[in-house]
Amino acid sequence: xxxxxxxxxxxxxxxxxxxxxxxxxxxxxxxxxxxxxxxxxxxxxxxxxxxxxxxxxxxxxxxxxxxxxxxxxxxxxxxxxxxxxxxxxxxxxxxxxxxxxxxxxxxxxxxxxxxxxxxxxxxxxxxxxxxxxxxxxxxxxxxxxxxxxxxxxxxxxxxxxxxxxxxxxxxxxxxxxxxxxxxxxxxxxxxxxxxxxxxxxxxxxxxxxxxxxxxxxxxxxxxxxxxxxxxxxxxxxxxxxxxxxxxxxxxxxxxxxxxxxxxxxxxxxxxxxxxxxxxxxxxxxxxxxxxxxxxxxxxxxxxxxxxxxxxxxxxxxxxxxxxxxxxxxxxxxxxxxxxxxxxxxxxxxxxxxxxxxxxxxxxxxxxxxxxxxxxxxxxxxxxxxxxxxx
Ligand code: MTE
Numbered sequence: 001x002x003x004x005x006x007x008x009x010x011x012x013x014x015x016x017x018x019x020x021x022x023x024x025x026x027x028x029x030x031x032x033x034x035x036x037x038x039x040x041x042x043x044x045x046x047x048x049x050x051x052x053x054x055x056x057x058x059x060x061x062x063x064x065x066x067x068x069x070x071x072x073x074x075x076x077x078x079x080x081x082x083x084x085x086x087x088x089x090x091x092x093x094x095x096x097x098x099x100x101x102x103x104x105x106x107x108x109x110x111x112x113x114x115x116x117x118x119x120x121x122x123x124x125x126x127x128x129x130x131x132x133x134x135x136x137x138x139x140x141x142x143x144x145x146x147x148x149x150x151x152x153x154x155x156x157x158x159x160x161x162x163x164x165x166x167x168x169x170x171x172x173x174x175x176x177x178x179x180x181x182x183x184x185x186x187x188x189x190x191x192x193x194x195x196x197x198x199x200x201x202x203x204x205x206x207x208x209x210x211x212x213x214x215x216x217x218x219x220x221x222x223x224x225x226x227x228x229x230x231x232x233x234x235x236x237x238x239x240x241x242x243x244x245x246x247x248x249x250x251x252x253x254x255x256x257x258x259x260x261x262x263x264x265x266x267x268x269x270x271x272x273x274x275x276x277x278x279x280x281x282x283x284x285x286x287x288x289x290x291x292x293x294x295x296x297x298x299x300x301x302x303x304x305x306x307x308x309x310x311x312x313x314x315x316x317x318x319x320x321x322x323x324x325x326x327x328x329x330x331x332x333x334x335x336x337x338x339x340x341x342x343x344x345x346x347x348x349x350x351x352x353x354x355x356x357x358x359x360x361x362x363x364x365x366x367x368x369x370x371x372x373x374x375x376x377x378x379x380x381x382x383x384x385x386x387x388x389x390x
Pocket of ligand 1: 073207
């Protein structure tokens with residue numbers, strides 16, 4: 001017979017003492033036991049921490065919504081905490097009535113709330129060549145998903161009398177020191193773009209653009225301009241620094257591919273994933289995330305033998321447009337080495353490519369838009385490693 005479990009037989013302090021008072025933390029905090037679940041920098045990745053990335057801990061997150069304190073961060077010149085009473089948002093250029101809006105002006109307008117993923121175009125960038133980083137936090141953690149609240153950009157462009165006949169583009173500009181500006185087509189601006197202040201039911205966090213950011217569903221994160229202060233309406237792309245020097249794809253024939261904004265269909269197993277360890281043989285729920293910049297996820301298939309055989313995973317609801325979708329797959333580990341992979345298909349029929357399919361088209365000199373199938377090797381010891389499977 002097993003000795004009695006003292007966690008049951010011995011009174012614990014939390015059941016024999018008075019608890020803490022209400023509003024002890026006026027803004028709620030995670031449990032101290034969850035202290036390791038943090039966004040993290042990749043040591044040595046960037047020269048300075050202001051022009052850098054903090055990755056979301058995908059391995060420890062549930063469902064599809066990213067907690068605001070765990071949203072990834074990508075700044076070109078540090079984050080700023082803008083006084084909302086001093087913030088102004090201007091629309092100018094090819095408009096009949098150029099306008100300046102205060103936050104109060106914007107927040108009295110009818111708003112929408114929609115759940116969307118945001119992925120930096122450079123997510124998974126380190127994996128183009130060899131295996132570079134050990135965990136899903138670093139391979140895929142420039143990815144988050146929130147409910148964003150704001151006013152559709154379409155209404156504001158109409159409010160200013162944009163010249164819809166001749167104008168074909170807008171330029172979005174932020175209020176930080178990075179001079180980060182991005183061209184967006186008028187067709188997209190009039191579709192589902194939001195001038196947003198809300199993130200998961202509260203104001204945006206300063207790191208994510210407080211008090212105002214552009215939400216450009218399905219498009220790479222760089223176009224989601226933070227601390228949004230101006231939109232100019234024009235008739236040609238601006239070819240700004242982040243559209244010419246950066247955020248272009250180096251193709252194998254030496255050409256540069258520009259204005260590749262859509263985040264194509266992609267998925268990743270978040271557990272079991274690199275850096276984790278399976279304790280013993282038996283049942284494991286393989287779980288992860290799938291997303292597509294072109295719409296909804298239709299199907300996710302799982303392989304446990306490095307891509308030889310595939311079986312369909314269960315998709316959790318809701319399955320939303322340009323939003324993360326959570327998948328689950330029941331697996332019995334027999335203790336032998338295994339290679340776990342997920343492959344997503346979106347509603348357009350696009351199938352997430354293998355690494356060799358992607359490299360055949362794109363080569364290995366790119367930084368952006370690596371949406372290849374990710375492989376995790378489970379060793380006999382139960383340890384899980386990042387591996388590349390051709
Ligand atoms: N907007 C401004 N004004 N300044 C920036 O540095 N970084 C961009 C974009 N918007 C940036 C910006 C990049 S490259 C990305 S991937 C996303 O914001 C990251 O958004 P997040 O920090 O909220 O995750």
